[in-house]
Amino acid sequence: MGRTLAEKVWEQHVVRRADGEPDLLYIDLHLIHEVTSPQAFDGLRMAGRTVRRPDLTIATEDHNVPTVLGPISDPVSRTQVETLRKNAAEFGIRLHPMGDAGQGVVHIIGPQFGLTQPGMTIVCGDSHTSTHGAFGAIAFGIGTSEVEHVLATQTLPAYRPKTMAIEVKGELPVGVTAKDLILAIIAKIGTGGGQGYIVEYRGEAVRKLSMEGRMTVCNMSIEAGARAGMIAPDETTFEYLRGRPHAPTGEAWDRAVEYWKTLRTDDDAEFDKVVEIDATALTPFVTWGTNPGQGAPLGSAVPSPEQFADPVERAAAERALEYMGLTAGTPLRDIQVDTVFVGSCTNGRIEDLRAAAEILRGRTVVTRTLIVPGSMGVKKAAEEEGLHEVFKAAGAEWREAGCSMCLGMNPDTLKPGERSASTSNRNFEGRQGKGGRTHLVSPQVAAATAVTGRLTAPAEL
Amino acid sequence: MEAFTTHTGRAVPLRRSNVDTDQIIPAVWLKQVSRTGFEKGLFAAWREDPSFVLNDPAYEGATILVSGPDFGTGSSREHAVWALQQYGFRVVIASRFGDIFRNNSTKMGLLPVILPEDVVKRLQDAAEADPKSEITVDLVERQVCAGDLVVPFEIDDYTRWRLIEGLDDIGLTLRHADAVEEYENGRQPWLPTTV
Numbered sequence: 001m002g003r004t005l006a007e008k009v010w011e012q013h014v015v016r017r018a019d020g021e022p023d024l025l026y027i028d029l030h031l032i033h034e035v036t037s038p039q040a041f042d043g044l045r046m047a048g049r050t051v052r053r054p055d056l057t058i059a060t061e062d063h064n065v066p067t068v069l070g071p072i073s074d075p076v077s078r079t080q081v082e083t084l085r086k087n088a089a090e091f092g093i094r095l096h097p098m099g100d101a102g103q104g105v106v107h108i109i110g111p112q113f114g115l116t117q118p119g120m121t122i123v124c125g126d127s128h129t130s131t132h133g134a135f136g137a138i139a140f141g142i143g144t145s146e147v148e149h150v151l152a153t154q155t156l157p158a159y160r161p162k163t164m165a166i167e168v169k170g171e172l173p174v175g176v177t178a179k180d181l182i183l184a185i186i187a188k189i190g191t192g193g194g195q196g197y198i199v200e201y202r203g204e205a206v207r208k209l210s211m212e213g214r215m216t217v218c219n220m221s222i223e224a225g226a227r228a229g230m231i232a233p234d235e236t237t238f239e240y241l242r243g244r245p246h247a248p249t250g251e252a253w254d255r256a257v258e259y260w261k262t263l264r265t266d267d268d269a270e271f272d273k274v275v276e277i278d279a280t281a282l283t284p285f286v287t288w289g290t291n292p293g294q295g296a297p298l299g300s301a302v303p304s305p306e307q308f309a310d311p312v313e314r315a316a317a318e319r320a321l322e323y324m325g326l327t328a329g330t331p332l333r334d335i336q337v338d339t340v341f342v343g344s345c346t347n348g349r350i351e352d353l354r355a356a357a358e359i360l361r362g363r364t365v366v367t368r369t370l371i372v373p374g375s376m377g378v379k380k381a382a383e384e385e386g387l388h389e390v391f392k393a394a395g396a397e398w399r400e401a402g403c404s405m406c407l408g409m410n411p412d413t414l415k416p417g418e419r420s421a422s423t424s425n426r427n428f429e430g431r432q433g434k435g436g437r438t439h440l441v442s443p444q445v446a447a448a449t450a451v452t453g454r455l456t457a458p459a460e461l
Numbered sequence: 462m463e464a465f466t467t468h469t470g471r472a473v474p475l476r477r478s479n480v481d482t483d484q485i486i487p488a489v490w491l492k493q494v495s496r497t498g499f500e501k502g503l504f505a506a507w508r509e510d511p512s513f514v515l516n517d518p519a520y521e522g523a524t525i526l527v528s529g530p531d532f533g534t535g536s537s538r539e540h541a542v543w544a545l546q547q548y549g550f551r552v553v554i555a556s557r558f559g560d561i562f563r564n565n566s567t568k569m570g571l572l573p574v575i576l577p578e579d580v581v582k583r584l585q586d587a588a589e590a591d592p593k594s595e596i597t598v599d600l601v602e603r604q605v606c607a608g609d610l611v612v613p614f615e616i617d618d619y620t621r622w623r624l625i626e627g628l629d630d631i632g633l634t635l636r637h638a639d640a641v642e643e644y645e646n647g648r649q650p651w652l653p654t655t656v
């Protein structure tokens with residue numbers, strides 16, 4: 001029987017297999033940031049261990065850095081960033097610190113440098129490592145104990161997850177984005193739907209997505225509970241990679257491409273589970289609740305908890321409406337927001353900024369609007385295209401690279417009761433600051449919302 | 462890692478689903494570079510509400526958390542496990558867990574126990590009816606006992622063995638350093654390095 005993409009990549013990385021034990025998996029690339037690494041380095045030091053492959057490891061500062069120029073004013077954040085710098089220097093790890101041209105959100109810089117390639121295994125102490133699966137890599141988030149394990153051994157013991165195919169049938173209608181697609185998928189299968197699986201996104205609509213769009217989709221796999229999401233590499237992938245600093249060149253490139261072309265699920269392979277989604281029926285999608293599965297088409301209304309047959313879901317919906325300060329039956333279009341955030345590892349890439357700029361060009365924002373490039377590289381590219389002028393002319397703030405308002409651990413936060421339309425990935429209670437209320441949206445909806453002050457699809461402008 | 466064989470303690474019923482790791486420990490608490498002191502951040506936002514179950518003195522000293530489904534979803538932060546352990550929990554019982562959280566727990570010796578939703582509800586009911594009632598979680602026998610209820614739970618042999626022995630994964634892997642080296646010699650030549 002044939003094998004799935006996930007099985008092929010997994011098998012290629014098994015260092016050791018023994019009965020009754022997890023596979024020992026080799027890790028090709030380990031990404032590190034300031035928040036989940038300090039205790040891991042401490043562990044190494046305490047045990048007198050070293051980093052086995054600093055040359056397969058790269059670090060950046062992203063989670064708690066401010067996105068305005070200047071030093072970190074919060075002393076605790078500053079200590080954490082300084083600790084990363086000390087650790088990187090001590091163990092010989094390449095680091096892109098604040099202000100460096102290569103700095104950025106960890107999941108943006110890997111692909112940007114061409115370090116993320118098809119068929120690799122990639123880990124990071126961050127759940128959105130699933131982003132890198134867009135290249136046909138197995139990429140997943142790990143905890144700090146596992147970070148220490150990878151630092152010390154460049155391997156991880158792990159059981160191979162089951163495989164799930166998400167078949168996206170047909171083409172996405174005009175105006176419907178990768179973000180809408182993944183939000184709709186999560187609403188369909190639920191935040192636990194992917195638990196225990198590696199998901200492979202397939203079908204015509206997925207093939208037609210740009211690499212940026214594919215990264216947006218794979219990024220949010222974890223929000224459906226899946227540790228990893230993958231898309232088979234194809235010409236779009238190769239074109240994206242060609243010429244990037246760490247992509248192979250010359251003869252090595254040809255050999256790599258030849259191998260990468262074998263990284264697809266065989267026609268006779270079987271998935272443990274198959275889910276189908278009709279792309280043609282999709283419209284712009286937003287969340288109304290406090291987990292990413294609580295979403296609905298923007299044209300619909302806030303659901304009533306009674307609509308949920310499952311008592312657990314009903315209770316969750318009741319709680320979510322209370323936290324969000326929403327009443328069942330309110331059209332989603334009538335929801336007023338205070339802040340719009342465009343950025344994060346979900347939607348902080350150049351294509352996302354172009355999409356937002358296209359809508360904001362010649363218009364004025366009526367809400368506080370933060371546009372935060374995912375990396376300094378993205379920032380530079382956007383400025384070369386003059387996008388920053390468009391944003392500034394519209395009245396939006398143009399920031400330095402970082403995680404920013406995606407999570408409330410740097411200066412960019414919501415105040416209690418404030419409501420945002422955000423292109424990030426989590427609408428959990430307090431995620432963007434204590435008491436903050438988050439609606440997850442695409443960059444297009446975010447930009448249109450900034451113009452009207454309420455959740456808006458660009459088509460309505 | 463702390464070894465785990467069997468544990469008897471009182472339980473806290475947490476009647477919520479999708480308890481994500483941002484709730485278990487909000488991001489502002491993740492700035493520390495040490496491994497201690499996270500108990501103060503456990504459910505920090507929810508604990509501000511006086512009616513939150515952990516604020517009920519009847520549950521003081523409880524060591525088993527019995528939660529609704531999808532406990533520990535979201536962020537990979539192992540700080541969630543540290544916070545639960547440092548607060549005093551040794552076991553979390555739920556019908557479903559976030560994969561990364563479950564992994565992190567077993568690395569640290571916090572036992573995640575998966576039981577069917579109706580059993581979870583019965584345990585919550587019992588803990589609510591009598592906060593002094595005890596639950597025994599026996600990893601050796603792979604079963605949970607509460608009153609006259611005895612239910613088996615599943616956990617793979619390897620993880621169980623590691624937990625019972627309190628073994629450190631890194632030490633185990635380093636025994637296979639030769640295999641790692643051999644694998645490294647055969648890696649595809651075009652794979653990137655960060656230098």
Ligand code: SF4
Nearest residue numbers: 128344345403406407
């Ligand atoms: S942008 Fe958000 S989700 Fe992505 S790495 Fe940063 S905090 Fe995590």
